[in-house]
Amino acid sequence: MNIDARLIDSALRGWKLNIDRIDEFFHPLSEEQLQKEIAPGRNRLIYLWGHITGFNDALFPLLGLGPKLYSDLEHMFLSNPDRAVPTIYSGKELKRISTRINDSLWGAYSKWSPAEWVEKHTSVSGEDFVKEPHRNRYTILLTRTMHMALHFGQVVLTKPRKSTS
Amino acid sequence: MNIDARLIDSALRGWKLNIDRIDEFFHPLSEEQLQKEIAPGRNRLIYLWGHITGFNDALFPLLGLGPKLYSDLEHMFLSNPDRAVPTIYSGKELKRISTRINDSLWGAYSKWSPAEWVEKHTSVSGEDFVKEPHRNRYTILLTRTMHMALHFGQVVLTKPRKSTS
Numbered sequence: 001m002n003i004d005a006r007l008i009d010s011a012l013r014g015w016k017l018n019i020d021r022i023d024e025f026f027h028p029l030s031e032e033q034l035q036k037e038i039a040p041g042r043n044r045l046i047y048l049w050g051h052i053t054g055f056n057d058a059l060f061p062l063l064g065l066g067p068k069l070y071s072d073l074e075h076m077f078l079s080n081p082d083r084a085v086p087t088i089y090s091g092k093e094l095k096r097i098s099t100r101i102n103d104s105l106w107g108a109y110s111k112w113s114p115a116e117w118v119e120k121h122t123s124v125s126g127e128d129f130v131k132e133p134h135r136n137r138y139t140i141l142l143t144r145t146m147h148m149a150l151h152f153g154q155v156v157l158t159k160p161r162k163s164t165s
Numbered sequence: 166m167n168i169d170a171r172l173i174d175s176a177l178r179g180w181k182l183n184i185d186r187i188d189e190f191f192h193p194l195s196e197e198q199l200q201k202e203i204a205p206g207r208n209r210l211i212y213l214w215g216h217i218t219g220f221n222d223a224l225f226p227l228l229g230l231g232p233k234l235y236s237d238l239e240h241m242f243l244s245n246p247d248r249a250v251p252t253i254y255s256g257k258e259l260k261r262i263s264t265r266i267n268d269s270l271w272g273a274y275s276k277w278s279p280a281e282w283v284e285k286h287t288s289v290s291g292e293d294f295v296k297e298p299h300r301n302r303y304t305i306l307l308t309r310t311m312h313m314a315l316h317f318g319q320v321v322l323t324k325p326r327k328s329t330s
Binding site for chain 1: 166168169171172173174175176178179182183203204205206207279280282283298299301303304307308310311312314315316317318319322326
């Protein structure tokens with residue numbers, strides 16, 4: 001493996017690590033347990049799960065992979081705060097939806113060459129991209145991985161006290 | 166900039182983004198505000214700041230840059246839970262210490278070539294590294310960036326409710 005392939009491999013491992021630990025955290029929870037707030041008066045677990053899922057679904061258009069798979073996630077979990085939308089996906093639905101999104105993204109990630117990874121994402125114009133070449137797919141992969149880690153740090157606060165690091 | 170340099174640039178931006186938002190969060194806080202817990206009965210802000218700082222300080226030996234700069238961080242904020250060690254660094258001290266650690270790390274990061282980034286870290290043997298070449302400095306950079314993001318997600322919970330994403 002040459003250097004650029006190794007650098008991409010590291011980033012994909014970071015993405016996968018977060019997908020896996022989020023799945024492992026949420027999958028065993030009942031609908032009732034998903035109603036728990038991460039701290040008094042803050043987001044519920046179900047909302048954060050939908051939020052992470054919706055953020056990842058938005059990667060399809062951003063990375064040039066086509067439209068979102070579940071456009072309802074946007075108003076349920078991104079553009080509105082928790083409890084603002086009366087009907088949201090259940091845990092059972094989010095399990096199925098997030099698995100489909102993550103599997104499809106992984107399929108695309110696995111195919112891109114290093115040159116394809118540093119192509120521009122769709123929110124930047126060709127002109128701006130010349131001046132700001134870091135606005136590429138790979139940077140998006142890294143920032144979305146950080147986004148998952150950030151919210152994972154919050155949801156683990158609902159687990160019995162032991163270690164959060 | 167060729168592809169591998171661009172991939173490294175993206176990761177360095179992710180590191181810097183987290184260093185900056187953590188500094189921006191903690192620097193204005195008084196010693197009293199740093200006593201606040203992220204959630205009832207959980208870690209105090211001062212502990213998490215020290216924890217992040219200690220984790221980053223441990224990068225010096227792990228990346229082959231020499232010994233830790235502040236070995237006391239280990240027992241104060243890593244190997245013991247919050248409130249277990251009677252005397253810990255103050256916010257004023259952590260501000261100075263974390264700045265020195267982060268500046269020194271950044272100095273090293275800025276000098277490494279792509280080939281140096283994919284060299285093995287010091288916790289893996291040469292023999293194991295042949296089988297597991299992802300155990301390199303670059304992977305450490307990414308995982309430690311995720312570590313900062315994870316705890317940043319927790320500390321922002323102490324801010325007045327608005328957005329946590």
